[in-house]
Every structure is written in structure tokens, then in C-alpha cells.
Amino acid sequence: MSEQVLNLVVRKRQEQGEGVVVLELADPSGKSLPAFEAGAHVDIHLKTGLVRQYSLCGDPANAAVYRLGVLKDPASRGGSLAVHELLTEGASVSVGAPRNLFPLAADASRSILIGGGIGITPMIAMAHQLTAQDSPFELHYCGRSRSRTAFLDELADADFAACVRTHFDDEGEAQKLDLPAVLGQPAEGVHLYVCGPAGFMDWVIEGARRAGYAEDQIHREYFQVEVDASGEGFEVEARRSGKTVQVAEGQSILDALATVGIKVEISCEQGVCGTCLCDVLEGEPDHRDVYLTDEEKAANDQILVCCSRARTKKLVLDI
Numbered sequence: 001m002s003e004q005v006l007n008l009v010v011r012k013r014q015e016q017g018e019g020v021v022v023l024e025l026a027d028p029s030g031k032s033l034p035a036f037e038a039g040a041h042v043d044i045h046l047k048t049g050l051v052r053q054y055s056l057c058g059d060p061a062n063a064a065v066y067r068l069g070v071l072k073d074p075a076s077r078g079g080s081l082a083v084h085e086l087l088t089e090g091a092s093v094s095v096g097a098p099r100n101l102f103p104l105a106a107d108a109s110r111s112i113l114i115g116g117g118i119g120i121t122p123m124i125a126m127a128h129q130l131t132a133q134d135s136p137f138e139l140h141y142c143g144r145s146r147s148r149t150a151f152l153d154e155l156a157d158a159d160f161a162a163c164v165r166t167h168f169d170d171e172g173e174a175q176k177l178d179l180p181a182v183l184g185q186p187a188e189g190v191h192l193y194v195c196g197p198a199g200f201m202d203w204v205i206e207g208a209r210r211a212g213y214a215e216d217q218i219h220r221e222y223f224q225v226e227v228d229a230s231g232e233g234f235e236v237e238a239r240r241s242g243k244t245v246q247v248a249e250g251q252s253i254l255d256a257l258a259t260v261g262i263k264v265e266i267s268c269e270q271g272v273c274g275t276c277l278c279d280v281l282e283g284e285p286d287h288r289d290v291y292l293t294d295e296e297k298a299a300n301d302q303i304l305v306c307c308s309r310a311r312t313k314k315l316v317l318d319i
Helices: 079-086 117-132 152-157 179-183 198-211 253-258 294-299
Strands: 005-016 020-026 041-047 050-055 066-071 092-096 110-116 137-143 164-168 190-196 218-222 234-238 243-247 277-282 302-304 314-317
Touching: 020 079, 041 066, 041 079, 050 066, 050 079, 050 117, 066 079, 066 117, 110 117, 110 179, 110 198, 117 137, 117 190, 117 198, 152 164, 179 198, 190 198, 198 218, 234 253, 243 253
Parallel strands: 110 137, 110 190, 137 164, 190 218, 234 314
Antiparallel strands: 005 020, 005 092, 020 066, 041 050, 041 092, 234 243, 277 302, 277 314
């Protein structure tokens, strides 16, 4: 997968909350940046071979900057640490053009936005866009502690401040997120959007399903998931390349292909972004990603080779 890469500069950097850096990226000559819609992310090229995705959290109507919020994660595989260390004010950075895997539903009559921790970032852009569209919504921001939370001042001052509700673990019970009350009874045209830690998201999504929300009313974006590499080995044939390789237990298809000289473009390496998506010609994948929909997984004609495995003894891929 090839993409347009923009050479930008860090115009502004600000520390907020605990361990969150908020960045504004701009064209060095002041030119307008490619447009984006709420829910979009960009690929940040941090150093050789390290590419990570971060949601755009600015107003989509502002073409002057791309705004990001990045949490310094102690369990980082290098991405967030590199952002905090390298992206100082004035630093140059290569950035992929915006891509949107988490768009707002065009036909929504009302939107419920729920952000957990740094998962608030795409919700801020959504709130800006929904306000501009005069479309009803409510934004729920959940965090561990008010003192550790970023973006609170700007949300309080935003045009949509009346639509924002905050919920903190260390404050009174009355202000904590009452998920059944927030979700209410599902109605046609009501759409739910959730982003944040995987466990938090799973809780919200399961709550929506129990409330009766249809799958096409539930929208989610995962930042990070645990990759399960367990399972027996299997064979992969890369048909166009004319090569076959054995994938060992605990080894990814991606890594196995690399041993025979087949390089697949990657980014998140967790089954989140879809960069390493390949077509399946034969065999049945064991899907372990959060990128493909349930319907796409059932079709068994695509696989994310960074994390998924095989249910059959052999997979034939169109690479």
C-alpha cells in the first residue's frame, strides 16, 4: 500500500495532563494541508521502519494544521516514546495523508461519543464536525483522574461545551459513566462511537449490544490490542512470489514471509490499521485482528498477516 507522504514541521508542542503531548503539525511554507474528516488518522514516520498511527484531534475545518494527542505509554513498542523524545518544536516529520477508518455515519440523527483516556482524540474532531453540521450529539470523556487528564480546558471552552460530560474514577459515584442510561433505548439513526483502552471499549460495545444496538450502529477504533500468536504451525504459499514458507507456532506470517525475502508493508503490527492486508486465494484464515468487520472475516478472502493465523494446514496468499 503506497501513500502520499507530507514533509511537515512541529509548529507547537504542549504537555497536558499526565504523559500526554499535544502537537500541531504544519507545512513549513504555510500551505494548506490535505483535508480530513472527523475520525481520520495519520501515519507518523518516526525513524527507519517505525510507523505509527495517531488520530487527528483538531477541527476538520482548520486546514492549517494537523493536531495530535499522544500518550507516553510505558508499554510502548517504541512509537509513543519516539514521539515524546523526537517531536520537539521545530522538528521535521514525515506524515502520511489522512485516512479514515472511523468515519461518522452520514445518516445519523444523533451521535453518542464515548472516549476513554487518550481515546478522546478522534472524538474531539467528531464534536467539531457535528457542531458544524448542527447534528445532535453528546460527548462522554472518561478518565482515571481530572488532574491526569488532557484536553479539559479546551473542551470546557469549546462551542460544544454544553454537550460534554466528564467522568473520573476518583470522583463521586454520581458523576461516573452510567452506561445503560447514556445508551438508553436504541432508536433508528442513533449511532455510538467509542475509542480508548481495549477493555474499556469491549465493556461499552457489549453494553450497547445488550441494550439492543445493531452492529451497524456501533463504531469503534482500537489504538492497541494484545496480539495472540498461539496455535500450531502451518504452511503459507505466496503464489505470485513463487515461494512457500512454514509458519512456526508463535511466529507471525509476516515474520515467516520475511525469512524467504518477501516484505509486506506494515505499520501497527497489531491488526488495527489494515496496512498489511493480503488477499487469500486458498485456505481458511484464523482472524485475530480488529480491523476487518465480522462480515469481511466470514468471507475469508483477506487476512492481516501481522497477527492472524490459519485454521487450515495451508494458506495461499496473493502476494
